[in-house]
Amino acid sequence: MxxxxxKSPYGLIKGLDYGDYSLFKGIRYAKAERFEYPEPxxxxxxxxxxxxxxxxxxxxxxxxxxxxxxxxxxxxFREGMSFSYSEDCLFLNIWAPKKKEKCPVIxxxxxxxxxxxxxxxxxxxxxxxxxxxxxxxxxxxxxxxxGFISHPDLRDKNGRCGNMGLYDQTAALQWVKANIESFGxxxxxxxxxxxxxxxxxxxxxxxxxxxxxxxxxxxLMSGAGLQRFMVKPLKVEDTRKFxxxxxxxxxxxxxxxxxxxxxxxxxxxxxxxxxQIKMAMKYTFPVIDGEIIGDGTFNADSIPDMPxxxxxxxxxxxxxxxVYITKKWAEICQKNNNNCYVYNFNRLLPGDxxxxxxxxxxxxxxSTLDNNWRPFEDIDRKISSQMSDSFIAxxxxxxxxxxxxxxxxxxxxxxxxxxxxxxxxxxxxxELVHNTLFNMMSI
Numbered sequence: 001m002x003x004x005x006x007k008s009p010y011g012l013i014k015g016l017d018y019g020d021y022s023l024f025k026g027i028r029y030a031k032a033e034r035f036e037y038p039e040p041x042x043x044x045x046x047x048x049x050x051x052x053x054x055x056x057x058x059x060x061x062x063x064x065x066x067x068x069x070x071x072x073x074x075x076x077f078r079e080g081m082s083f084s085y086s087e088d089c090l091f092l093n094i095w096a097p098k099k100k101e102k103c104p105v106i107x108x109x110x111x112x113x114x115x116x117x118x119x120x121x122x123x124x125x126x127x128x129x130x131x132x133x134x135x136x137x138x139x140x141x142x143x144x145x146x147g148f149i150s151h152p153d154l155r156d157k158n159g160r161c162g163n164m165g166l167y168d169q170t171a172a173l174q175w176v177k178a179n180i181e182s183f184g185x186x187x188x189x190x191x192x193x194x195x196x197x198x199x200x201x202x203x204x205x206x207x208x209x210x211x212x213x214x215x216x217x218x219x220l221m222s223g224a225g226l227q228r229f230m231v232k233p234l235k236v237e238d239t240r241k242f243x244x245x246x247x248x249x250x251x252x253x254x255x256x257x258x259x260x261x262x263x264x265x266x267x268x269x270x271x272x273x274x275x276q277i278k279m280a281m282k283y284t285f286p287v288i289d290g291e292i293i294g295d296g297t298f299n300a301d302s303i304p305d306m307p308x309x310x311x312x313x314x315x316x317x318x319x320x321x322x323v324y325i326t327k328k329w330a331e332i333c334q335k336n337n338n339n340c341y342v343y344n345f346n347r348l349l350p351g352d353x354x355x356x357x358x359x360x361x362x363x364x365x366x367s368t369l370d371n372n373w374r375p376f377e378d379i380d381r382k383i384s385s386q387m388s389d390s391f392i393a394x395x396x397x398x399x400x401x402x403x404x405x406x407x408x409x410x411x412x413x414x415x416x417x418x419x420x421x422x423x424x425x426x427x428x429x430x431e432l433v434h435n436t437l438f439n440m441m442s443i
Contacts, residue, residue: 003051008182011044015094016051021130024094024183025120026054029139029175030168034087034146034259035154037164038171054091055084056118057143057165058263060271070116073359076372077121087146087263092172093119095126095136096183104395105135105185107176107215109169111196111223111359114285115144123359128367134392135185137176141168145270146263150236150287151243151255161236162287166208169201170292173214190215191395195362199223200286207302208292217398219309219391221365222316222358225325227286228298235288242283245273300332307398308333309391311343311415314428315355320436323427330412339410341400344427346419347383350375355435364418365391379420386422 004017006024015024027050030038056062062085066074097103106129110117119138126136141147147165155161173192181187192215194202199220204227205211206218227233243255249269250261258266274280286293296302310329312322326342333340345361351374363369364384369376390400390408400408400416406423408416414424 005047006182008179010042010179012047013044013050013182014047017098018127019098021098021127022094022096022183023127024050024096026050026052026091026093027175028054028090029092030090030171031088032090032142032164032168035149035164037156037160037167038090040171040174050094053084053093053120054140055086055089056120056140057089058085058087058146058267059112059116059143060267061116063264063267076359076363077123079122079373081122083118083120087142089140089142090168090171091119092137092139092175093126094180094183095130096185097130097133097135100133100184101181102186102189103133103135103184104392105137105176105180105187105190106219106391106395107137107139107173107190107192109139109141109192109194109198109201111194111198112143113281114148114165114197114200117143117197122371123362123366123368125366125368125371128388129392132389132392134395135180135183137172137180139169139172141165141172144284145246145266148284148286149243149246149258149270150239150283150289151247151258152236152240153255155236160289160291162239163289163292166201166204166286166292167210169205170208170210170214173205173211177214188216189396191217191219193219193221193391194223195221195359196223200226203228204286204293204297206304207297210292217307217394219311219394221311221361222313222322224308224310225329228303229325229328230321231282231285232298233286233288233293234282239283239287242273242277242280245276246270249273303329303332303336303338305336305338307339307341307394309341309343309394309400311345311361313345313356313358313361314431315348315435315439316358318436318439319432320429323429323432327412330410334410334412339398340412341394341408341410342412342415344415344417346417346428347380350377350380361387361418364388383418383420383422387418390416
């Protein structure tokens with residue numbers, strides 16, 4: 001492959017030329033010290049080398065064998081791959097069409113419960129998007145105790161505390177807005193896309209004053225409305241007891257001393273604290289910091305006017321609850337005359353009896369079936385083309401309808417069912433309730 005250079009407002013950037021698209025890996029969009037908020041990058045003093053992936057945020061697989069600590073998703077998304085890890089992980093990747101201008105842009109925020117994941121796992125790729133004249137961006141951001149510590153004693157001089165990972169995401173969106181036209185993108189036609197914790201992140205950016213004007217449409221997969229309608233963020237002070245346990249586990253006397261402990265000690269002090277307190281997950285999520293998330297962030301009036309795609313899988317985490325919040329969101333959009341296209345991914349993946357598990361639809365949306373071990377068939381590739389093409393059409397004009405599939409109306413009572421015979425239809429509530437009970441009993 002050849003090298004390609006583009007001139008961005010921030011300087012020259014060197015990437016990889018794959019003939020019909022270009023790939024720029026590991027572009028630094030900001031920098032940050034531990035527990036500090038990101039400082040956006042505004043210039044590169046030399047030609048920036050974007051031919052290698054940037055580091056991922058520290059997470060469990062940075063310290064343990066991934067095949068043992070995360071066997072299922074390791075097998076599905078990361079087997080045979082290698083990653084590097086660091087607290088210095090504020091990088092993004094761009095798949096860009098060749099010799100195009102004013103193309104739609106998709107910025108993808110990965111999931112992983114705000115504790116794991118990265119923007120360059122095996123199921124994530126913008127190759128097909130770029131080949132269809134769409135710029136695709138994926139980002140890394142700080143996770144776990146490095147990105148979402150919210151001990152009240154760690155407030156900055158402006159009174160902010162917590163959510164550093166969300167500010168990282170905001171900095172990435174700002175970088176994209178300022179630079180993406182150099183890669184053939186349209187800075188006025190940006191779609192944010194996220195799955196699971198990534199969808200929850202997108203929901204936050206929808207209502208954040210810091211993200212206003214940085215995008216004009218959104219795709220939220222398996223996570224839209226979780227914080228808005230179900231799991232409200234905690235106030236910073238309400239997380240003190242959890243983070244005090246982390247301080248104790250790290251062998252220091254106060255929160256500020258956590259700045260100086262090594263990354264592994266901090267990580268396991270945080271991981272062990274989750275075993276010492278009930279319902280610990282809520283302490284690892286974003287909190288009300290007063291700026292990026294306020295007391296009134298998640299209400300019906302804060303869903304901005306723009307088109308949406310909301311989706312889930314039929315054997316997702318808690319399908320019946322996801323259906324409830326998806327319908328609620330779409331109903332609000334309908335009342336406000338906003339288009340909201342809803343899907344239910346119904347294809348039971350071949351190879352085992354796991355069904356359409358949480359995140360399975362990503363393999364289809366990103367057209368990365370060949371990166372997976374499963375014995376996919378022609379029908380899977382057809383579904384993948386349908387899903388990818390509909391997302392590309394949505395990114396382009398806010399409407400997912402395309403020649404690849406049947407008409408998709410913004411009718412939340414009849415979601416588009418991506419399956420062997422993709423078509424709109426009623427929710428299969430008996431099956432969704434059954435899957436919910438089965439999943440809950442399996443926890």
